[in-house]
Amino acid sequence: MRQTISQQLMFAQTLSAALETLINQFLRYNLHGTRALKPLSEKTLTVKLAELSFPLSFSVSDEKIHVTTNDEHYNCCLITSISTLIELKKEQQLTDLIKNDKLDIQGDLKVAQRFADIAQTLDIDWQSELAKRIGDVPTYKIGLLGRQLLNKLSFAAKQIPADASEWLVHEKRLIITAAELSYFSRDVEHTEQQTADLNQRINQLINRISKLS
Amino acid sequence: MLINLKKYGKLTVILFYGETMMSAHDQNHPVNNDNSDESTTHFGFQTVEKNEKESKVASVFHSVAQQYDVMNDLMSFGIHRLWKRFTIDASGVRPGNKVLDLAGGTGDLTAKFSQLVGREGKVILADINSSMLNVGRDKLRDRGLVQNIEYVQANAQYLPFEDNTFDVITIAFGLRNVTDKDMALRSMYRVLKPGGRLLVLEFSKPEHELVNKAYDFYSFNILPKMGALVAKDGDSYQYLAESIRMHPDQETLKTMMDAAGFEQTSFKNLTGGVVALHKGYKF
Ligand SMILES: C[S@@+](CC[C@H](N)C(=O)[O-])C[C@H]1O[C@@H](n2cnc3c(N)ncnc32)[C@H](O)[C@@H]1O
Numbered sequence: 001m002r003q004t005i006s007q008q009l010m011f012a013q014t015l016s017a018a019l020e021t022l023i024n025q026f027l028r029y030n031l032h033g034t035r036a037l038k039p040l041s042e043k044t045l046t047v048k049l050a051e052l053s054f055p056l057s058f059s060v061s062d063e064k065i066h067v068t069t070n071d072e073h074y075n076c077c078l079i080t081s082i083s084t085l086i087e088l089k090k091e092q093q094l095t096d097l098i099k100n101d102k103l104d105i106q107g108d109l110k111v112a113q114r115f116a117d118i119a120q121t122l123d124i125d126w127q128s129e130l131a132k133r134i135g136d137v138p139t140y141k142i143g144l145l146g147r148q149l150l151n152k153l154s155f156a157a158k159q160i161p162a163d164a165s166e167w168l169v170h171e172k173r174l175i176i177t178a179a180e181l182s183y184f185s186r187d188v189e190h191t192e193q194q195t196a197d198l199n200q201r202i203n204q205l206i207n208r209i210s211k212l213s
Numbered sequence: 214m215l216i217n218l219k220k221y222g223k224l225t226v227i228l229f230y231g232e233t234m235m236s237a238h239d240q241n242h243p244v245n246n247d248n249s250d251e252s253t254t255h256f257g258f259q260t261v262e263k264n265e266k267e268s269k270v271a272s273v274f275h276s277v278a279q280q281y282d283v284m285n286d287l288m289s290f291g292i293h294r295l296w297k298r299f300t301i302d303a304s305g306v307r308p309g310n311k312v313l314d315l316a317g318g319t320g321d322l323t324a325k326f327s328q329l330v331g332r333e334g335k336v337i338l339a340d341i342n343s344s345m346l347n348v349g350r351d352k353l354r355d356r357g358l359v360q361n362i363e364y365v366q367a368n369a370q371y372l373p374f375e376d377n378t379f380d381v382i383t384i385a386f387g388l389r390n391v392t393d394k395d396m397a398l399r400s401m402y403r404v405l406k407p408g409g410r411l412l413v414l415e416f417s418k419p420e421h422e423l424v425n426k427a428y429d430f431y432s433f434n435i436l437p438k439m440g441a442l443v444a445k446d447g448d449s450y451q452y453l454a455e456s457i458r459m460h461p462d463q464e465t466l467k468t469m470m471d472a473a474g475f476e477q478t479s480f481k482n483l484t485g486g487v488v489a490l491h492k493g494y495k496f
């Protein structure tokens with residue numbers, strides 16, 4: 001497969017390195033930051049954004065978040081796009097987005113929620129941090145977008161558990177409802193009855209054969 | 214503390230556990246006494262006896278060890294960090310994995326792996342050169358990375374580990390210094406677990422002639438001067454430039470990996486092929 005220029009120039013690694021540095025600096029500034037990581041130790045959240053040709057995985061070690069571009073192993077994976085996140089309104093039901101294939105979540109929802117908790121506890125001042133690195137001019141817009149995205153991402157991750165039961169049931173067919181369960185038990189009872197009948201008939205047949213012989 | 218001092222072939226292995234460094238009888242690494250017709254090999258552009266190469270390489274790395282990290286940043290304009298990130302990303306490493314960072318030197322890859330494999334995992338930083346290992350161990354210890362790292366002085370050709378031990382093996386900018394590369398690749402294959410992968414990060418052949426020319430100029434004119442100026446060691450950096458040119462190109466290295474038994478081998482060029490990352494699996 002031909003490699004793209006951005007692969008050769010390692011754009012993905014440049015971005016993940018920059019994100020990793022920023023995130024960990026914020027964690028360090030914030031007293032609760034690294035402590036908040038404890039419950040997420042050795043867990044990975046992967047985010048796949050339609051606008052990026054590579055995934056971003058956030059893995060937690062003792063006191064740090066590592067950002068890689070590998071999605072082979074994750075505890076939870078969020079698949080969406082920056083444009084979806086930007087359009088996302090507070091009151092919006094995530095089920096709608098899921099139904100319209102604009103958002104998908106795989107794995108342990110609690111992991112996504114915990115990451116969202118951490119993002120919210122950090123009072124990240126993207127703008128002043130970025131200004132230090134790339135100057136004031138591009139910072140305003142990037143900072144605004146960054147703040148917006150982070151808020152939306154964490155809103156999405158928080159909202160997911162609230163909506164989760166609904167979409168898991170209707171969209172993913174992973175959970176069975178009470179009605180389905182009662183149908184199933186009725187079926188089982190029915191099969192049980194049939195098996196008992198069959199058993200009785202076999203016994204009768206055996207009796208008959210032994211009488212004949 | 215359990216200390217393992219074993220003789221593997223002709224090489225005495227020194228294991229470091231945490232802060233303790235075990236001494237060994239054999240500080241001068243024995244060399245490959247190959248009496249076959251092919252008794253010579255390359256040391257940069259020079260042709261030397263095979264058994265001479267190892268000690269020459271050793272003296273290069275004893276000499277550069279202290280300045281190694283600074284020079285790496287300087288010579289590559291910091292890009293070596295991205296090449297290494299690319300390697301970590303390709304490793305697919307996860308908590309609980311056992312990783313061998315071979316020719317690991319001052320431990321850049323080990324540092325990251327150690328945090329990604331977690332408490333249940335383990336990283337072995339192996340290198341033939343005690344000076345490089347010492348610098349690496351001090352650096353990692355200063356960064357508080359002690360829990361799951363072991364230091365092993367070993368030659369890539371005679372790896373002192375059981376068969377099927379590692380989930381991931383990396384050798385970054387190390388293979389070109391090894392006297393018998395095929396033997397080293399076979400040794401890596403042996404100690405890799407079925408399902409495990411080997412990643413070879415190494416200088417390679419730039420894809421475009423123009424890049425090649427610029428790179429040549431940089432390597433032979435600027436790099437040794439930088440080495441002389443900063444590390445006060447122009448000769449070692451002249452060797453570095455020469456050894457890069459003598460290293461097999463992308464396709465040749467891939468074929469060598471196939472021959473050693475690796476499957477699904479592939480490579481990715483980075484920075485126009487100045488560096489390539491080769492990957493192979495053992496199934
Ligand atoms: C250029 S350094 C690379 C260090 C580190 N992997 C990095 O990428 O920064 C090459 C290392 O290979 C080691 N080395 C050379 N020959 C070796 C061999 N036969 N077996 C194991 N290590 C070897 C050297 O001692 C040196 O530390």
